[in-house]
Amino acid sequence: MAIGPGKYDDLATYVREHACAEAVVIAVFNGYRGSGFSVQRPLGAVLSVPRLLRTLADLIELDGG
DSSP states (O other): OOSSOOTTHHHHHHHHHHTTOSOEEEEEEEEBTEEEEEEEOOGGGTTHHHHHHHHHHHHHHHTTO
């Protein structure tokens, strides 16, 4: 995982705050700053991010994505 803010960290902050969420993962494809991602989560939740992304990938594949 990249260290420091991602290209869309400001957008991730907006989403996290407006969703009143503890953590957020966003991926942007061909956005106004190009493609990129940002992850905001508490330090203790770092191990849950790969598991979440694997589950998301599995669900996308099941849907034919």
